Amino acid sequence: MAQRCIFCGKELGFFNRDDTLCGGVTQPTCSECYKTLRDLGQKERGERALATGRAVDPEEIAANIQREEQKEQAAQERQEKARQVLRTGQTCLRCGGPMEKYGTKLFHLGDEGLMGPVARDGLFASWLEADVIRCAQCGRAEFYLPEPPKIPSEPAEEQVTCPVCGTEHSSLSGCPTCALNWARGRRPAETRREKEKKPPWEG
Ligand SMILES: [Zn+2]
Ligand SMILES: [Zn+2]
Numbered sequence: 697m698a699q700r701c702i703f704c705g706k707e708l709g710f711f712n713r714d715d716t717l718c719g720g721v722t723q724p725t726c727s728e729c730y731k732t733l734r735d736l737g738q739k740e741r742g743e744r745a746l747a748t749g750r751a752v753d754p755e756e757i758a759a760n761i762q763r764e765e766q767k768e769q770a771a772q773e774r775q776e777k778a779r780q781v782l783r784t785g786q787t788c789l790r791c792g793g794p795m796e797k798y799g800t801k802l803f804h805l806g807d808e809g810l811m812g813p814v815a816r817d818g819l820f821a822s823w824l825e826a827d828v829i830r831c832a833q834c835g836r837a838e839f840y841l842p843e844p845p846k847i848p849s850e851p852a853e854e855q856v857t858c859p860v861c862g863t864e865h866s867s868l869s870g871c872p873t874c875a876l877n878w879a880r881g882r883r884p885a886e887t888r889r890e891k892e893k894k895p896p897w898e899g
């Protein structure tokens with residue numbers, strides 16, 4: 697009696713036979729059924745073969761599928777464990793996905809540091825190591841920087857010379873000397889004018 701394709705039941709001749717390994721066991725299949733199976737994995741093929749009720753050595757197929765599933769589960773658990781180590785407990789600000797540790801990145805701090813122009817006065821190291829975390833869902837990354845070094849307290853103010861009295865003062869405020877003189881009623885310009893107004897006999 698001629699063998700039949702376990703999937704479609706068609707009788708298998710010399711030219712339309714294409715045996716297929718399903719779940720680790722070779723099954724007699726026709727060329728058409730082979731084409732529908734060839735892109736599938738062994739597990740899926742085995743399940744389909746078992747579903748026909750006509751599979752060759754179904755116990756072997758079932759055992760192979762079970763072994764395959766255990767392997768998949770173990771791999772999944774390993775992956776899950778690996779993920780747990782990466783967990784940060786933070787969620788992505790963009791998509792809400794879990795933020796995972798990604799490693800560290802070295803930033804070079806030259807004259808233009810992360811905090812703006814930085815004088816090379818020893819307050820900043822040349823390299824800064826920052827922790828990077830990354831969203832497992834969308835890839836958005838965040839940096840965590842170590843405690844910042846003491847930033848030079850005040851930005852250097854530009855000093856200007858008062859054109860009236862010659863006092864050096866900050867460009868951010870008016871001349872303090874002139875302000876004081878005004879308050880005391882001694883306006884430099886008036887002082888000079890008063891001198892000029894003096895009658896000659898008083899000179
Ligand atoms: Zn077939
Ligand atoms: Zn995200």
Ligand SMILES: [Zn+2]
Pocket residue numbers: 858859860861862863871872873874875
């Ligand atoms: Zn002044």
